[in-house]
Amino acid sequence: MGHRAAPRGGRHRRHGAALVGFALALLLPGGEQEAGAQAGRAPTGAPTTAAAQAPSASADPDGAGTLREGDSGPAVKDLQQRLLRIPNVYDHGSTNGTYDATLTAAVARFQLWYGIRGDETGVYGNDTRADLESRTTL
Structure with a gap:
């Protein structure tokens, strides 16, 4: 065949x-x-359990207690009062409890002058808070 x-x-x-x-x-x-x-x-497109669970809208992406421009309240007022105790950082700054552009600049100045790293520039996060609280009392 x-x-x-x-x-x-x-x-x-x-x-x-x-x-x-x-x-x-x-x-x-x-x-x-x-x-x-x-x-x-x-x-490749299958979601994992952790990825499928989106953080709630109220969760602070930087951690609890982080303050930034636009925030307001007693914690911001505390920050303002502490910065006033550091020479030339927040001279004649307001203590109205509003995190405005002036306060953002003062936090950034404090971070720069004292070599604070770990927080976004101008944002009052854990590293900046620890350093400022170690230098001031209310």
Whole structure:
């Protein structure tokens, strides 16, 4: 019996058709996850438990007690009073309890002059708070 030769390019056509099918599967909704599972790997778009749980809107991204421009209240007033005790940092600054641009500049100046790192410039975070509280009393 004779062996019949495959038509020229037949194997390449089958592989090409498979690649086109795979590419189309990726374009379908959820296709990337299905294609990833077919390829024997975990889907790249699958959310993890930690990633699926978004932080609440009221959670402070910098940590509890962090103050920044736009904040107001007794904690801001405490910050203002402490900065007034540091020479030339917040001279004649207000103690109205509002974190404004003047207070932001004073916090940034304090951070720069005393070499405080770890908090965003002009933001009263844990590192800035610890340093300022160690230098002042109310």
